[in-house]
Each structure stands twice: as structure tokens, then as C-alpha cells.
Amino acid sequence: MATHTLxxxxxxRLFGTNHAVKNVTFHxxxxxxLGFLGPNGAGKSTTMRMLTGNLAPTEGxxxxxxxxIVERPKAAKSNIGYLPEMRPLYKELTVDEFLTxxxxxxxxxxxxxxxxxxxxxxxxxxxxxxxxxxxxxxNGYQQRVGIAQAIIHxxxxxxxxxxxxxxxxxxxxxxxxxxxxxxxxxxxxxSTHILPEVEMVCDRVQIxxxxxxxxxxxxxxxxQQRKGNKLLVGLSKPPAIKEILLIEGVSLVENVxxxxxxxxxxxxxxxxxxxxxxxxxxxxxxxxxxxxxTSLEDIFVQLTQVQxx
Amino acid sequence: xxxxxxxxxxKTVFASPMGWIxxxxxxxxxxxxxxxGVNNYFQIMSGSIRPAERVGVTIFVGQTVYGAANFLxxxxxxxxxxxxxxxxxxxxxxxxxxxxxxxxxxxxxxxxLGLIIFLGILVAYIFIMLSTLxxxxxxxxxxxxxxxxxxxxxxxxxxxxxxxxxxxTNQPIIAAILSFIALFAMGVLSTYFASDPNHWFHxxxxxxxxxxxxxxxxxSSDVIYFIxxxxxxxxxxxxxxxxxxxxx
Numbered sequence: 001m002a003t004h005t006l007x008x009x010x011x012x013r014l015f016g017t018n019h020a021v022k023n024v025t026f027h028x029x030x031x032x033x034l035g036f037l038g039p040n041g042a043g044k045s046t047t048m049r050m051l052t053g054n055l056a057p058t059e060g061x062x063x064x065x066x067x068x069i070v071e072r073p074k075a076a077k078s079n080i081g082y083l084p085e086m087r088p089l090y091k092e093l094t095v096d097e098f099l100t101x102x103x104x105x106x107x108x109x110x111x112x113x114x115x116x117x118x119x120x121x122x123x124x125x126x127x128x129x130x131x132x133x134x135x136x137x138x139n140g141y142q143q144r145v146g147i148a149q150a151i152i153h154x155x156x157x158x159x160x161x162x163x164x165x166x167x168x169x170x171x172x173x174x175x176x177x178x179x180x181x182x183x184x185x186x187x188x189x190x191s192t193h194i195l196p197e198v199e200m201v202c203d204r205v206q207i208x209x210x211x212x213x214x215x216x217x218x219x220x221x222x223x224q225q226r227k228g229n230k231l232l233v234g235l236s237k238p239p240a241i242k243e244i245l246l247i248e249g250v251s252l253v254e255n256v257x258x259x260x261x262x263x264x265x266x267x268x269x270x271x272x273x274x275x276x277x278x279x280x281x282x283x284x285x286x287x288x289x290x291x292x293x294t295s296l297e298d299i300f301v302q303l304t305q306v307q308x309x
Numbered sequence: 310x311x312x313x314x315x316x317x318x319x320k321t322v323f324a325s326p327m328g329w330i331x332x333x334x335x336x337x338x339x340x341x342x343x344x345x346g347v348n349n350y351f352q353i354m355s356g357s358i359r360p361a362e363r364v365g366v367t368i369f370v371g372q373t374v375y376g377a378a379n380f381l382x383x384x385x386x387x388x389x390x391x392x393x394x395x396x397x398x399x400x401x402x403x404x405x406x407x408x409x410x411x412x413x414x415x416x417x418x419x420x421x422l423g424l425i426i427f428l429g430i431l432v433a434y435i436f437i438m439l440s441t442l443x444x445x446x447x448x449x450x451x452x453x454x455x456x457x458x459x460x461x462x463x464x465x466x467x468x469x470x471x472x473x474x475x476x477x478t479n480q481p482i483i484a485a486i487l488s489f490i491a492l493f494a495m496g497v498l499s500t501y502f503a504s505d506p507n508h509w510f511h512x513x514x515x516x517x518x519x520x521x522x523x524x525x526x527x528x529s530s531d532v533i534y535f536i537x538x539x540x541x542x543x544x545x546x547x548x549x550x551x552x553x554x555x556x557x
Contacts, residue, residue: 052408056555078410088405090317092324101320104313105409149405 003030005079005156005187006051011060013046013211020046022211023060028157033183035202035219036191039304043211044191045085048161051189052082065156078107081150081186085161087142088149091135095126095145098134099152106153120148124178140171144178151182158182159189164197176201195300198222209304222299229265232256233275234288243282247274262292310411314419315426318393322427327392331385332430338381339374339435346373347442367439367448374435375456375523379516382428382464383492389427390471391485393420394546398479403553413550417543421465421472428464432457452525459522462535466515467492469542476549 006028013021021043028034038044049055051062053073062069064076090098099117108116121127124144129137134145143163150158163179164172179201182188192198198205199219206216215222241253244263251266265271272289279286322328350369397403406416436457442448470491475484492515499514511517515538518531 049404052404054404054407054554074410074412077408080408082404082408084401084404084408086401088400088402090321090324090402091400092321097320097324101313101317102405102409104316105310105406105411107310107410 004028005030005065006189007063008047008051009061009063011047011050011062012058013043013050013055014058019211021050021057021208024208024211024213025060026206026213026216028187028189029204030156030187031184032203033179033188033190033201035198035205036189036208037193037195037198037205037300038191038208039193039300042208042304044193044208045161046211047208048082048084048159048189048191052080052159053077054082054084078153079156081106081153081155081158083146083150083158083160083163085165087146089134089142089145092133094131094133095121095137095148096130098145099148102149103152106155108153116152116154120152123151123181124148125174140167140174143167143171143175147175147178147182151186154186156187157189158186161191162193163190164192164194172197207300207303214303229268229270230292231263231265231270231272231275232288232290232292233261233263233279233286235259235261235279236285236287237283239282239284244275247271247278249274260288310415311419311422314406314411314416315423318420318423319426322389322423327388328427331388332427335381335385335431336434339378339431339438342374342377343370343438346370349373365449366442366446367452370442371439371452371456372523374439375460378435378460379463379519382460382467383496384489386428386464386467387471387474387485387488387492389424390468390475390488391481392475393424393472394475394550395478395481395484399481407554413547413554417472417546417550421468421539421543424468424472425461425465428468429461432461432464435460449525455522455525455527458527459519459531462522462532463515463519466535466538466542469539469546473542473546473549476546 004027008027009025011021011024012019024043024047036044036047046055050057051069053069053076056070062076065079067076067079069076090101093101096117099120100113103113103116104110121130124147126141126144126148129141134142137145147160147163150160160179164175167175176197179188179190183201183203190198190201199222202219204216204218205222207214236259238259238261241255241261244250244253244261249265249269249271250263252264254262254264256262263275270291276286276289278284347366347370350366354363354369394403397406436453439453440448440450467488471484471488474488474491475481477487478484495515498510499516502508502510502514518534521528521531
């Protein structure tokens, strides 16, 4: 169990009579990036607020590095760095001032504060922004300051709630790279509703919907689900669908748009070669053949629309 | 950790013009009252009053300045306390404090201490200003100390009440109005009941308990009253923040 830096057991949270989070159990391994996926309002932020001691769980317990957060909140919280969805920045301060305060609040030894501030700025690429007021920084840089305050005390666990929301594509790429770097030294929980992000950044993923976990596994498991047994075939002189159905192993043919067919295969073996051979023989004018990868969005929709087991 | 929170509060109050403006306006106000007091002293005491009814310059000017301080602080303290928690709530910066290894009590006490240090600058300023009378006259420092101590307790009580109202809302302006109304109502009521010195209201009235200090007397029962008043509202504030964590 020593490798689990964070464990949540049977976590539930009621708002009135409404279960925002229901019996969520999971753990975080040392040095991994865990993606926390879910549609808006699924309970991602609620879970994160509970993990960081901002919200008391109705039921269940949270252990941070083996310390119960309800029983010994101070000790538990000192192992966590948290960036909430709305970044908590004192905009009237400069980057240096703000990070110094963050370091002090997280019990960084007073002699090491300036070193810690420098290190955090370095990691987040904020070096040249030291004396700027946070208010005057661009969105992306403000987000970096938010991340810097979460890692300033070198916590075991870094929890980032939708860190890339509202950033432009270049900033998103930079922030993702930054998160990957952080993931090398710390355990990271990252919540998002952007699916490709999970694939790019995370080692493991769990999907939450309507307060309950509907999927958890490694990123490869998720990818596995994506590669169904479907082929996308483009034919410039398409035959009748009946003819394609005659090919061994084909169970269903959909006409996606003119000349593009989605061919469902019932067997494990994908008869791509046969399809190519037949279409050449019969002159169907094959111009495209590729596995039809179910988009993550589709998996996501599938998972979140099926009732959890 | 309380000190760290207090430092942060002071830093933010001086990082915006608000702190400087309030500080300078109040200093201007007190300076004005002081000059006014000194001028009036010479006019009033120069003949028309019988020698037996004459008072010393310390008490005369002191009363003018400390009397004004009571009123000015009723207006100024809500303006200073209003942002303490409600602004953090509005800017969603409270999670920054809540997820740091700091207890709620430390947060509230730190914020309170930060404000007290800020207000302490004013109280010290008034004390030093009045002490300058000593250049021309032999003044009663005991009277000044008693008054300063009383004023400090009074503004600390105002602050505690203001922090509590600030924790109730995410609109600083509403917090300011609420705490001003509460303080003002207390002032008005104690004047209203002034004719009956044994009325129960005087037991809970800030002004009544402040009065002994204005004579330069430090009465332990009044000191305890103020400490209880402060403790009550700070506890309520902690409870209020805790209920945030519990009920979301």
C-alpha cells in the first residue's frame, strides 16, 4: 500500500438530497498522472474539493499518504497542492509576492522560500514575469501562476481541476507539457472534459458520471475500447451493399456518405486483405481503407449513457 | 501561521489604494480634530468659564479627538472589514487558504490580527499626535494610555463584528452596510436608553463599556466585556466558514 499516495474510500457527498458524488473509491499511485474525466456537473470538482479538504465528505474517507484528511487535516493538506477550477490568485500582488505567500502558507522553511519561489517559477516558465502584477498577466500566464502555487512546496500530490480551460491552443500545449513534467516528480490528479488531453497527458484514467465511477483503467485500456472491429472503406464505384456483405466475416455495412462505407466485422480477424482483393477484382475503385477508430467522444458517450454496473 | 495570514492581509491592504486612502483620510480627520481641539481650548478656557469648571488641555483635546474617533471608526471599520472574507469569497480565493495546512481558526485570527495591526497604526498615531501637547503643557499620559487602550479594544470589537458580517456574504458592499448598520444601531440605541443607566441594553452596549476608558480608567470588567465580544464574533466567523466546508 506504500505506493498509494492517495486513497479515497466509498466517498459520497450529498447536496440536500442530491448525490453529487456516490460511493467513489479509487487510489493514486506514486508518480502517475491520473486523469479524471466526466461531463460537466458529473462530480469531478466536488470530488477534488473533498480530496483537498475544501469540502467535507458526507460519507467515506480520504487518506493522503496514509493520513486521514478529516482526522488530521493539517498534516494531510501539507502533502497536497491544489489548483481549483477558478484559480485562486490575489491579482493585486506581483507573481513573486503571491508565490512567497503561498510558500509561507505551506510551511516552506523561511530560509528556503526564495529558493522555492525561484524553482516554481522556473518550472512554470514564469522567470521573466517575477515583478509583474498577476492582474496584468495573460490568461495562460495566470494559469501558470496557479500551477506554480500548487507545486511550490513540492507536495506528494498535485491536484489540478481543469487546468486548460479557457486557454488558446498554444498555451494548452505548453500547460500539458508542464503537467507531464510535474507528473515525473509528483503524483498528479487532473480533471478535464477534454478527451484527447487525457490521452496525451495521463497514465491512468477514470471516468465519472452522475457522481459514480463508470470506468477506470490504464490509458491503453481506454484505447483498446476505441479500436473496435470496424473498417472505413472508400469506393469510387461502389457496388450494392449486398455484395459487400458477401465477404467473409462482414456483419453489417453502413453507407456513411457517398462512396464511404463503414464495415462492421463480426470475427476477431479483420479481412482487410480480402476486401482489397475483391474490390480490385471487381473494379470498385478502392481509394481508402482504414480501421475506423471510435472517437474517444463516442466511448465517452457510451460509457456515460449506460447505467453503471 | 497566524502571523503569516496577518502579513498577507497587510500586504493586500497596502497593495490596493483602499488601505492608503482610508489611512490618510482618517489621519487627516484626526489631525483636524486635534487642531480644532487646541484652538477651542484657548477660546473656551480663556475666561468665560469659572476656574473650578476648567479642565486640563489633555482631557479637553483628548475628548475632542477620541470622541471623534469613536464615530469615525464606526464608519471606517466596516470599510476595512468588508473585504476580508467576502472578497475572497467573490474572487474564489478561499480554496487557496482552505487547502493550505492552516486551520480555520488560524485563518480568522490571522485576518483579525492583520486588521488590528493596521488599525493599531491609527491608534498609535493619535497617541503620538496628542503626546505632542507635552511640548507646551504637562499632559496626563495615563489618560492618553487609557483612552488608547480603550479605543484599541473598541475598534477590535468593531473589526470582529465586521469580519463576521464579511463572512456572511460574497458582496463586500453588503458586508460593509450590514456591519455599519449594526454598529450604528448600537450607538443610537445606547443614546436612546441613556436616560436609564440600569437598562439591560447597557450591559451589551459597546459605547457604555467604552465610556470608562474615555475617562482614562481601565476597568477590568469592561476589558473582559470587549474580549468576550471579540471572541464571540470571531467564533461565529469560524463557524460560518466551517459550515461552508460542511454544506458546500
